Amino acid sequence: MKSDIHQFISCDAAxxxxxxxxxxSVDDGKSTLIGRxxxxxxxxxxxxxxxxxxxxxxAGSATGEIDMSFxxxxxxxxxxxxxxxxxxxxxxxxxxxxxxxxxCPGHEQYTRNMATGASNAxxxxxxxxxxxxxxxxxxxxxxxxxxxxxxxxVVVINKMDKIGYSQKTYERIRGEFENFAAKLSVPDLHFIPxxxxxxxxxxxxxxxxKWFKGTPLLEYLENVYVASDRNLVDLRFxxxxxxxxxxxxxxxxxxxxxxxxxxxxxxKIMSSGRTTRISRISLHEKELKYAFAGQSxxxxxxxxxxxxxxxxxxxxxxxxxxxRCFEAIIISLSESPIDGGTQYRLKNYARTAKAVISRIxxxxxxxxxxxxxxxxxxLNEIGRATITSSKPLFHDSYARNRKTGAFxxxxxxxxxxxxxxxxxxxxxxxxxxAGISCFKEDRISGRTPxxxxxxxxxxxxxxxxKGCTVWLTGLLSSGKREIACELEKLLVESGHxxxxxxxxxxxxxxxxxxxxxxxxVTEHVRRAxxxxxxxxxxxxxxxxxxxxxxxxxxxxxxxxxxxxxxIEVFADASPExxxxxxxxxxxxKAQGGExxxxxxxxxxxxxxxxxxxxxxxxxxxxxxxxKKLFDYMINRKYLHFSITETILILKRRGLxxxxxx
Amino acid sequence: xxxxxxxxxxNLDQLEAESIHIIREVAAxxxxxxxxxxxxxxxxxxxxxxxxxxxxxxxxxxxxHVDTGMKFNEMYAFRDxxxxxxxxxxxxxxxxxxxxxxxxxxxxxxxxxxxxxxTQALVDSIKKHGFDAxxxxxxxxxxxxxxxxxVFSFRDENGVWDPKNQRPELWSIYNTRIDKGQSIRVFxxxxxxxxxxxxxxxxxxxxxxxxYFAKKREMIVRDGQLIPIEGxxxxxxxxxxxxxxxxxxxLGCYPCTGAVLSSAASIEHIIEEMINVRxxxxxxxxxxHDSDGSMETKKREGYF
Numbered sequence: 001m002k003s004d005i006h007q008f009i010s011c012d013a014a015x016x017x018x019x020x021x022x023x024x025s026v027d028d029g030k031s032t033l034i035g036r037x038x039x040x041x042x043x044x045x046x047x048x049x050x051x052x053x054x055x056x057x058x059a060g061s062a063t064g065e066i067d068m069s070f071x072x073x074x075x076x077x078x079x080x081x082x083x084x085x086x087x088x089x090x091x092x093x094x095x096x097x098x099x100x101x102x103x104c105p106g107h108e109q110y111t112r113n114m115a116t117g118a119s120n121a122x123x124x125x126x127x128x129x130x131x132x133x134x135x136x137x138x139x140x141x142x143x144x145x146x147x148x149x150x151x152x153x154v155v156v157i158n159k160m161d162k163i164g165y166s167q168k169t170y171e172r173i174r175g176e177f178e179n180f181a182a183k184l185s186v187p188d189l190h191f192i193p194x195x196x197x198x199x200x201x202x203x204x205x206x207x208x209x210k211w212f213k214g215t216p217l218l219e220y221l222e223n224v225y226v227a228s229d230r231n232l233v234d235l236r237f238x239x240x241x242x243x244x245x246x247x248x249x250x251x252x253x254x255x256x257x258x259x260x261x262x263x264x265x266x267x268k269i270m271s272s273g274r275t276t277r278i279s280r281i282s283l284h285e286k287e288l289k290y291a292f293a294g295q296s297x298x299x300x301x302x303x304x305x306x307x308x309x310x311x312x313x314x315x316x317x318x319x320x321x322x323x324r325c326f327e328a329i330i331i332s333l334s335e336s337p338i339d340g341g342t343q344y345r346l347k348n349y350a351r352t353a354k355a356v357i358s359r360i361x362x363x364x365x366x367x368x369x370x371x372x373x374x375x376x377x378x379l380n381e382i383g384r385a386t387i388t389s390s391k392p393l394f395h396d397s398y399a400r401n402r403k404t405g406a407f408x409x410x411x412x413x414x415x416x417x418x419x420x421x422x423x424x425x426x427x428x429x430x431x432x433x434a435g436i437s438c439f440k441e442d443r444i445s446g447r448t449p450x451x452x453x454x455x456x457x458x459x460x461x462x463x464x465x466k467g468c469t470v471w472l473t474g475l476l477s478s479g480k481r482e483i484a485c486e487l488e489k490l491l492v493e494s495g496h497x498x499x500x501x502x503x504x505x506x507x508x509x510x511x512x513x514x515x516x517x518x519x520x521v522t523e524h525v526r527r528a529x530x531x532x533x534x535x536x537x538x539x540x541x542x543x544x545x546x547x548x549x550x551x552x553x554x555x556x557x558x559x560x561x562x563x564x565x566x567i568e569v570f571a572d573a574s575p576e577x578x579x580x581x582x583x584x585x586x587x588x589k590a591q592g593g594e595x596x597x598x599x600x601x602x603x604x605x606x607x608x609x610x611x612x613x614x615x616x617x618x619x620x621x622x623x624x625x626x627k628k629l630f631d632y633m634i635n636r637k638y639l640h641f642s643i644t645e646t647i648l649i650l651k652r653r654g655l656x657x658x659x660x661x
Numbered sequence: 662x663x664x665x666x667x668x669x670x671x672n673l674d675q676l677e678a679e680s681i682h683i684i685r686e687v688a689a690x691x692x693x694x695x696x697x698x699x700x701x702x703x704x705x706x707x708x709x710x711x712x713x714x715x716x717x718x719x720x721x722x723x724x725x726h727v728d729t730g731m732k733f734n735e736m737y738a739f740r741d742x743x744x745x746x747x748x749x750x751x752x753x754x755x756x757x758x759x760x761x762x763x764x765x766x767x768x769x770x771x772x773x774x775x776x777x778x779x780t781q782a783l784v785d786s787i788k789k790h791g792f793d794a795x796x797x798x799x800x801x802x803x804x805x806x807x808x809x810x811x812v813f814s815f816r817d818e819n820g821v822w823d824p825k826n827q828r829p830e831l832w833s834i835y836n837t838r839i840d841k842g843q844s845i846r847v848f849x850x851x852x853x854x855x856x857x858x859x860x861x862x863x864x865x866x867x868x869x870x871x872x873y874f875a876k877k878r879e880m881i882v883r884d885g886q887l888i889p890i891e892g893x894x895x896x897x898x899x900x901x902x903x904x905x906x907x908x909x910x911x912l913g914c915y916p917c918t919g920a921v922l923s924s925a926a927s928i929e930h931i932i933e934e935m936i937n938v939r940x941x942x943x944x945x946x947x948x949x950h951d952s953d954g955s956m957e958t959k960k961r962e963g964y965f
Binding site for chain 2: 282
């Protein structure tokens with residue numbers, strides 16, 4: 001007896017696990033089918049059966065027939081309304097395999113719950129009522145399953161007993177479905193005619209359908225080959241947690257998303273870009289020579305390198321995409337529409353980042369698969385969008401890698417999971433945007449800046465000016481923008497080409513994924529400085545109006561632009577005066593404690609220690625301050641005029657050529 | 662050498678890897694997690710998985726036992742021995758106020774007793790210690806409302822579960838964001854079955870409370886259940902204690918935990934019994950049957 005049990009245990013342990021998803025409503029016979037699978041494989045306990053019988057009677061089943069949906073519909077509300085609302089998980093085992101049934105609701109309003117269930121399945125089971133043929137619902141289920149990349153699909157044409165086991169009808173429905181499936185991506189499609197009620201082709205082969213040459217459903221489920229569905233090629237090891245032992249040795253723990261890692265492998269750490277070697281791999285107490293996709297393991301490295309959670313370990317010759325901008329198919333899971341206005345938190349297999357939807361390209365009508373233009377996605381709607389994140393994400397396309405091509409979006413206020421996304425191969429347009437903040441050497445290698453055919457001094461002569469940057473710093477609403485606008489007017493009217501950059505303009509596009517955290521403000525200013533630099537190199541003046549509250553930030557901007565081209569202008573006004581002039585409402589918010597990052601009120605503003613020029617908006621009008629600046633630029637020879645021009649201009653403005661600097 | 666490499670994970674290895682990933686995710690994402698430890702077989706498996714998840718380091722969170730004062734003596738002995746061995750802090754929390762008021766299932770009914778001594782105690786202890794995540798050993802195959810629950814299950818400020826409005830949970834990307842005062846219940850054993858648990862206990866040689874093994878015990882029969890004479894149980898008319906060869910398939914408070922007739926005295930025998938068993942594990946848990954959908958109701962209020 002004891003050896004029998006040991007044999008059973010070792011057989012049982014060797015079985016693999018198949019996750020399959022079913023969707024549909026009670027009418028399709030979904031519950032009957034699941035009930036039969038469970039019942040015939042003896043996975044329904046007597047006490048459960050008894051309570052289901054009681055419940056069926058209570059619900060008014062006149063015949064005393066058992067309502068099989070009571071097994072899976074585990075919530076009171078579901079039993080009362082007679083519908084499946086959320087996913088239920090059921091477990092059964094046969095001699096060959098273990099199964100997890102992910103039973104999903106079929107109604108359109110619960111599409112998001114179906115997506116939850118479908119995301120982890122190896123196989124999808126689509127039910128079609130043979131009497132009705134393909135329905136809108138079966139199309140939708142098939143579409144969602146294909147979107148979520150479930151590799152195997154079995155279409156079960158049910159209630160064959162009701163149509164006299166007609167082969168003709170079966171073939172017609174099959175033909176229709178195949179036509180539809182041609183538009184989806186389903187690598188493996190299979191059809192089985194069954195009667196769940198009578199048990200035809202569920203567990204046993206049906207004597208009523210001799211014309212069907214295939215295997216019954218259970219046999220198919222037991223034998224479908226799923227081990228090759230995993231990606232064992234591209235090593236992607238997300239570091240989830242760093243473990244330290246008593247001797248302070250560091251181990252990097254995580255679950256391998258894809259690929260195989262071996263002891264001694266040379267690996268690259270994504271984010272730092274450093275390479276090292278794997279010195280050990282451990283599965284808890286056991287030391288391993290190699291580990292593969294799906295295993296939760298830990299590893300150590302030969303060198304002391306900086307690795308932290310959120311990093312991804314890869315092979316240096318097989319890198320994931322590293323981008324802040326990519327396209328994806330999005331399913332909206334949220335009551336409030338998904339659009340470009342909200343900053344979400346994006347979480348993928350490795351890390352979390354802030355993200356915005358830069359564009360929604362179109363929405364897909366789930367029933368017709370037609371594309372429609374739209375600006376936002378409502379609950380359960382599916383569309384294609386461009387996402388921009390605050391940090392680079394290491395990813396692959398979902399089609400290539402289900403683990404690394406997936407992400408969710410979380411609403412930062414409600415904390416709800418509001419969307420899920422599946423990344424599509426990147427398009428050319430997304431690369432352009434993603435490149436803006438590329439900073440690292442290796443990414444610009446081989447790409448030297450384009451050299452203009454017009455040298456700088458030639459430009460200076462033609463434009464009658466030196467390309468320089470007027471950097472206005474000061475508190476919010478201190479009058480910077482008004483001065484900047486007046487200065488722009490003076491420059492343009494006197495024939496001097498210039499560009500005005502400010503927070504509003506930058507944040508509309510270039511900085512759309514950034515917020516007002518310290519880190520993002522630094523990045524915001526850095527980008528502005530980089531743009532100013534390019535503009536100056538073209539011989540054009542750049543007027544920058546940014547709070548830029550820290551000395552270090554301004555110093556960085558000066559460094560980027562170049563010391564000789566950088567004019568630091570301080571709009572010196574008291575916080576009280578700024579608050580009085582404020583039209584943004586931010587001062588009120590900050591004073592009320594709602595906003596923790598307003599320079600001069602709830603966070604620090606560091607006054608420039610020696611600005612090139614200081615203006616006093618409280619005393620002088622914006623145009624007067626602008627004139628002072630204009631004068632300064634003439635005196636410092638940023639602007640060139642012929643003598644007659646100079647005199648003319650200054651006379652018109654009522655100023656003398658010998659203005660103070 | 663590469664030719665001999667195998668990339669097949671058995672079902673138990675898959676479950677283990679999934680659970681460890683879940684446990685590490687909590688440690689990585691939460692400030693102040695805790696692991697509910699109920700002394701039963703599922704808790705024992707969960708604890709072993711936690712040890713594995715952080716090996717060779719220490720488990721980075723404490724264990725919490727919500728004690729009703731009505732557990733079996735063998736369970737307390739097992740717990741105290743374990744606490745000395747594991748090197749992880751074990752917090753024991755009791756609703757002392759309710760206990761001192763003498764709340765018990767005999768005079769107050771099982772629903773009230775559970776509500777005070779288990780549900781409220783659990784919610785209070787989470788609040789008191791400011792835990793933002795609490796692991797539980799519940800499995801989806803135990804009961805039909807548990808079959809519906811997410812791995813990361815959101816609870817509001819009062820520990821309430823809203824089954825009709827659960828967060829979508831896709832792939833193994835878990836949403837761990839909460840506001841202050843809210844918490845997440847985390848179920849690393851969601852996809853394990855009762856059989857998986859026993860096979861794993863055998864494979865990993867995990868110690869379990871001896872109550873799981875068949876032995877002659879002093880019992881009475883009440884409402885079709887075998888109830889142990891463990892503490893002061895008021896006997897009804899016609900009830901006489903008798904020695905019965907039995908074991909416990911699941912462990913809770915002694916007044917509400919029925920035994921099953923069994924001669925399975927080893928893990929192998931338990932597994933064998935499992936294969937042939939025709940009733941569910943929680944059939945002997947009186948509290949599951951005190952009304953229709955009673956587990957769902959308890960869970961909504963904050964029960965595990």
